[in-house]
Amino acid sequence: MAVMTYIEAIRTTLQGEMRRDPTMIILGEDVGKKGGVFLATDGLYDEFGGDRVLDTPLTESMIVGASIGAAVNGLRPVPEIQFADFIMPAFNQIVSEAARMRYRSNNAFGCPITIRAPYGGGVHGALYHSQSVEAFFSHVPGLKVVIPSTPYDARGLLRSSIRDDDPVLYFEHKKMYRSVRGDVPDTDYTVPLGSAKVVREGSQVSVIAYGLMVQYALEAAELLEPDGISVEVVDVRTLRPLDGATLLDSVRKTGKSVVVYEDNRFGGYGAEIAAIMAEEAFDFLDGPVIRVTGPDVPGVPYNHSLEEWFMVNPDRIAAAVRRLAAY
Amino acid sequence: MAVMTYIEAIRTTLQGEMRRDPTMIILGEDVGKKGGVFLATDGLYDEFGGDRVLDTPLTESMIVGASIGAAVNGLRPVPEIQFADFIMPAFNQIVSEAARMRYRSNNAFGCPITIRAPYGGGVHGALYHSQSVEAFFSHVPGLKVVIPSTPYDARGLLRSSIRDDDPVLYFEHKKMYRSVRGDVPDTDYTVPLGSAKVVREGSQVSVIAYGLMVQYALEAAELLEPDGISVEVVDVRTLRPLDGATLLDSVRKTGKSVVVYEDNRFGGYGAEIAAIMAEEAFDFLDGPVIRVTGPDVPGVPYNHSLEEWFMVNPDRIAAAVRRLAAY
Amino acid sequence: MATRTTEPEKSKAKSRKSAVDTELGADLGLSRDDLLEMYRLVALARALDERMWILNRAGKIPFVISGQGHEGAQVGIAYGLKKGLDWMVPYYRSVASLITFGMTPREIMLAQFARGVDPSSGGRQMPGHYGVADRNILSVSSPVATQVLHATGIALAAKLRKTGQIAITYTGEGSSNQGDVHEAMNFAGIHQLPVIFVIENNGYAISVPWSLESAVEDIAVRAAGYAMPGVILDGVDVLGCYRLAQQAIERARSGGGPTLLEAKVSRMTGHSSDDQQTKYRSAEELKEQGSRDPLPRFNRELRDAGVLDDEAEERIKADIKSVVEDATDWAEAQPDPDPATAQQHVYAESPPSRMDDPLWGGARFMGDGGPLTGGEA
Amino acid sequence: MATRTTEPEKSKAKSRKSAVDTELGADLGLSRDDLLEMYRLVALARALDERMWILNRAGKIPFVISGQGHEGAQVGIAYGLKKGLDWMVPYYRSVASLITFGMTPREIMLAQFARGVDPSSGGRQMPGHYGVADRNILSVSSPVATQVLHATGIALAAKLRKTGQIAITYTGEGSSNQGDVHEAMNFAGIHQLPVIFVIENNGYAISVPWSLESAVEDIAVRAAGYAMPGVILDGVDVLGCYRLAQQAIERARSGGGPTLLEAKVSRMTGHSSDDQQTKYRSAEELKEQGSRDPLPRFNRELRDAGVLDDEAEERIKADIKSVVEDATDWAEAQPDPDPATAQQHVYAESPPSRMDDPLWGGARFMGDGGPLTGGEA
Numbered sequence A, B: 001m002a003v004m005t006y007i008e009a010i011r012t013t014l015q016g017e018m019r020r021d022p023t024m025i026i027l028g029e030d031v032g033k034k035g036g037v038f039l040a041t042d043g044l045y046d047e048f049g050g051d052r053v054l055d056t057p058l059t060e061s062m063i064v065g066a067s068i069g070a071a072v073n074g075l076r077p078v079p080e081i082q083f084a085d086f087i088m089p090a091f092n093q094i095v096s097e098a099a100r101m102r103y104r105s106n107n108a109f110g111c112p113i114t115i116r117a118p119y120g121g122g123v124h125g126a127l128y129h130s131q132s133v134e135a136f137f138s139h140v141p142g143l144k145v146v147i148p149s150t151p152y153d154a155r156g157l158l159r160s161s162i163r164d165d166d167p168v169l170y171f172e173h174k175k176m177y178r179s180v181r182g183d184v185p186d187t188d189y190t191v192p193l194g195s196a197k198v199v200r201e202g203s204q205v206s207v208i209a210y211g212l213m214v215q216y217a218l219e220a221a222e223l224l225e226p227d228g229i230s231v232e233v234v235d236v237r238t239l240r241p242l243d244g245a246t247l248l249d250s251v252r253k254t255g256k257s258v259v260v261y262e263d264n265r266f267g268g269y270g271a272e273i274a275a276i277m278a279e280e281a282f283d284f285l286d287g288p289v290i291r292v293t294g295p296d297v298p299g300v301p302y303n304h305s306l307e308e309w310f311m312v313n314p315d316r317i318a319a320a321v322r323r324l325a326a327y
Numbered sequence C, D: 001m002a003t004r005t006t007e008p009e010k011s012k013a014k015s016r017k018s019a020v021d022t023e024l025g026a027d028l029g030l031s032r033d034d035l036l037e038m039y040r041l042v043a044l045a046r047a048l049d050e051r052m053w054i055l056n057r058a059g060k061i062p063f064v065i066s067g068q069g070h071e072g073a074q075v076g077i078a079y080g081l082k083k084g085l086d087w088m089v090p091y092y093r094s095v096a097s098l099i100t101f102g103m104t105p106r107e108i109m110l111a112q113f114a115r116g117v118d119p120s121s122g123g124r125q126m127p128g129h130y131g132v133a134d135r136n137i138l139s140v141s142s143p144v145a146t147q148v149l150h151a152t153g154i155a156l157a158a159k160l161r162k163t164g165q166i167a168i169t170y171t172g173e174g175s176s177n178q179g180d181v182h183e184a185m186n187f188a189g190i191h192q193l194p195v196i197f198v199i200e201n202n203g204y205a206i207s208v209p210w211s212l213e214s215a216v217e218d219i220a221v222r223a224a225g226y227a228m229p230g231v232i233l234d235g236v237d238v239l240g241c242y243r244l245a246q247q248a249i250e251r252a253r254s255g256g257g258p259t260l261l262e263a264k265v266s267r268m269t270g271h272s273s274d275d276q277q278t279k280y281r282s283a284e285e286l287k288e289q290g291s292r293d294p295l296p297r298f299n300r301e302l303r304d305a306g307v308l309d310d311e312a313e314e315r316i317k318a319d320i321k322s323v324v325e326d327a328t329d330w331a332e333a334q335p336d337p338d339p340a341t342a343q344q345h346v347y348a349e350s351p352p353s354r355m356d357d358p359l360w361g362g363a364r365f366m367g368d369g370g371p372l373t374g375g376e377a
């Protein structure tokens, strides 16, 4: 059992899967000699060579499109998109092609690829190096979307994603890369896709979150404990397919829920969770389903004063929970 | 006051705006001599010539990207994307560029373009000629998203969209093009962006819909009238910015709401409406917020028996309302 | 999965014994049987296509997208591929390419009727969206040119896995302006991948003429921008197409890298059954292109060379007639897909996960007496 | 909107009187003043850039993306543009292009410090994302190559509106492989638009060498695929760049259509302040490229031609020193943007509509005592 950072869990898991499966390849911008701009693939080029760790041209549609073809012909590509913000040029290949290959061919073809991308704000990345893009992809049938919040889950979910036979988008919050550490067993464990987790038990309010927001939700829960407000925190972990049962069980128990996401509020991923609560847990709700989110501006602004204004933080979550608890 | 079809209202309004504003241009695939694959621009090439009605190469990213540049330099482009399904190659230009130009430049630059695209199923178009794509764009701050459900609104909203100083996505349900007719005044009226409309008054259940689904909701309301179920139908009309007040007033009155959308259920646009209800109208809700939607498969399948299985229809809406009314 | 079907079809292209039994085929390594088989394929593709239009007018199939005028280039280019080894990544006009590569007329017709056993999509996609897994024919989608990157990825896998496969992909000249084509050729050039990019240039993207699609006369010149050969093929010259395609195939097979083939063809019909091409093409232009029909041209060539005679032509005609009849009648007789299957195959595991199952908590199914909420169910 | 600022800067490029007062400038139509101004611009861009790195190491600005090595080509190419008429659509290494086109050193420094009065973005974007509306300099975003299409659209508007403007846009060689560049050049070629595509080829896309970015030696060869001239510029030869760029400018101005200019330059720093280039570039390679520095080369050229002497160089040095000092100190002294403004300018009308106002029904602001629901507020 080793303690490691979030990114170290990802790097070593990529390494392990490359050793385990000779058909796995990694491709993307700067993933080779440089080891990725965040060093998530550091050392893999040296171990596996340029045939299995490919530095591609600066063309995201090609990175995903070629991965689809390579998957169809027997490889298991794990492309990296340098920043989630730059996945947009590949949107057509992901949404029109990867997501639909199996359904449109009536199961004749599949598309086992895992697209990794760092996402999220709070790192002085401004509009184009801070985005949360999960809402776009979790809406698309045929895709799976994963966002781990701990090194343990980062490894377990990455293994499940790479071994999965369908296209998975695996988003890594770049602010957690080196700030979050945790226990990571060296066993061959996996965390199955499609399972959420209660990461803190509580009785009064359920806070539902994913990625960095789980860490913040836990901090908020700590802040509220002295005031005797008991908070349950649920980590979504897999955004699609969603483990609705675990979320619903929590809310049916507490009767109150706060959905937290860093992305822009309107039409963000948490809207679906709130909608499910309103439809599935209505009889159990003792208060409105509250959302704590980023504001509806086109991106995280750069200047620290503006970025601070944009970002959700533990205090804002705590304040919302406090209000709802008193409702 | 003329009676015309939905597409005729669009075509004549494009013609009128071209006459009114010499800086307006139309560009897209087959919009010239052919007049568009649905004939929405029929005759405009003859009247305004190839400089203002441009047949472009088969490159959507270019159609939108060049429109952004042309808008920055004094034109008012109204690009047509031949099918909403084929807007994906332009996703980066729309979401990363058009939507953010004003905010990222601190209001130094704007992007007055109106992107028209036919959307929707029920026309034997299968996976790639039937899609509803509004959820992707209505999530993006900086964009406006419009979907008219009548010839009257088609004209009034198209005028407002073209005259608006920000990027607007204007989606036209292709099944309504020739099947829906209505009064269209020849006055220079507009329908402002950001205003929903109660299109049928009722007391027991609010059905919230847009596009073709408004027509189906009205049919469902008729089906239920004999049973004494009083249905209010609200037409969203502008998906972003959303007129939340009109929706909330209706639901606070009836206490029950059914949100209808043709798109895939999970993470669809209606999820945001349901979330708003759960947050803003909670105290007034007498039952769960129900969604009647397309199923979560990657597209509308082609064979009539499969397509029929996919599509929302008046009976399905009525059935949901009946259940909710009895709740 | 794809359904194999037995049917009275002669073909299944002969083992390529380069018996020099004709002048014409000599330096091409094509036997008389090969030449007759190639002719049969061109004529069969045309016959299947003509039947589609008849079925369309009869209201039996709502949509036709046609390859008439493209068949000569398609058969010539594909005839030298290795069935069962190589990959074909086609587009919607590829019927002649597909039957040359082993897709059967029954399978072609199943796609038109969108029947449940249709190997292309089980009736889920529009006609023209072909694909057969067990013959390495990748599923066609509608957004143009995306497949060019898939073929490139297939070739990358072939190279890394050392399978000896080559990938060939097809698209139209209008679609070749899409960014994906540029990105694909760039990547294929860097890694010298065993892939062949075929552009079937019929001069129109629906109504948009080549003069408004691009400033260059020949797309082939773009190959130089990716350090690969760009070759122009005369689409009415079946054997000329075969000759030049063979060079590209051998180059790819021997590690020589990718090739861009531009086949100049004519679109002898409207873009599809939804299109009225007289609105944007002049009468004389339409008349002129009659002379660009590969079928009579090939027929004359084979007759002049003494390869084809009345007896052989009659035999082939009869064979094609029965094949088309059989394919049409058999396909039409197959059942529509069962709506109960419509939710299958969203993901590999089935049934798909709870939240992706439209039957779950399905408000839209409340009318069917389903549960009001998952909680109460 | 952009804030104009008065500052002790000499420049504001001279009215181009082609006084033939030097051998060197004679056939270029450049006066001695022009030559000295061009030298000043190259040296000023370098000095501003070097200052950024100092500020970065001092922890005053968290990020630097550098144009060192590119300045010669940038000044040579941009010097002949018409300020106030033409459009510049730059990228993140364009500091030399920008000051040549009229952006001021203070404005450059405001972007580094991300201050409220920064005309590029009011502190909303990272350093390097320049833009000045009142000087026809379009706002830079991060996704590479998107701007190439914007410049093409600007040129389309210039042509249709008959404004006599030309648009010039810049990107790196790695970015030139993006589909948008292919689509832009294709469209510009069809309509012979007054646009110039400049590719600054420094041989690397962050760590990826040109050999893995593309199979061709020169990007310029791709121009033939769009029926436009493709010209290779030696980025260390400032006047050579000016000469060839002038031909492209005159071609565009006179309706002769677009040109692709490929400037061979060297990246004298890491990709950015976040990059360690020694990890992927050898010591000797880094040493070698020292000889590819345009600044000393231009200095020598001007001295050999008797255009630059010690006195003039001292004057320019002093001028630059004061300009850089002033720009840095002044910009640093400006206030940060007010967080209360962060929600402005999502749309033209402000405040943005109710649902787009983060203060509305804002659960995230509940802690600030905001309304629990809009309804009760």
Ligand SMILES: Cc1ncc(C[n+]2csc(CCOP(=O)(O)OP(=O)(O)O)c2C)c(N)n1
Pocket: B029, B058, B060, B082, B086, B089, C093, C142, C143, C144, C171, C172, C173, C174, C175, C176, C200, C202, C204, C205, C206, C267, C271
């Ligand atoms: C991305 C995308 N945009 C638009 C369309 C609609 N469309 C289908 S075929 C076609 C024209 C294709 O022309 P070309 O590439 O020359 O092929 P051809 O049909 O002439 O063989 C268009 C515009 C599409 N299918 N995909």
Ligand SMILES: Cc1ncc(C[n+]2csc(CCOP(=O)(O)OP(=O)(O)O)c2C)c(N)n1
Pocket: A029, A058, A060, A082, A086, A089, D093, D142, D143, D144, D171, D172, D173, D174, D175, D176, D200, D202, D204, D205, D206, D267, D271
């Ligand atoms: C679409 C997109 N993908 C990736 C990136 C990350 N990125 C920023 S600059 C860069 C390299 C650009 O190389 P090149 O085009 O050669 O320009 P240079 O920096 O060398 O001047 C990359 C990969 C980006 N900004 N946009």
Ligand SMILES: [Mg+2]
Pocket: C172, C173, C174, C200, C201, C202, C203, C204, C205, C206
């Ligand atoms: Mg064509």
Ligand SMILES: [Mg+2]
Pocket: D172, D173, D174, D200, D201, D202, D203, D204, D205, D206
């Ligand atoms: Mg570079």
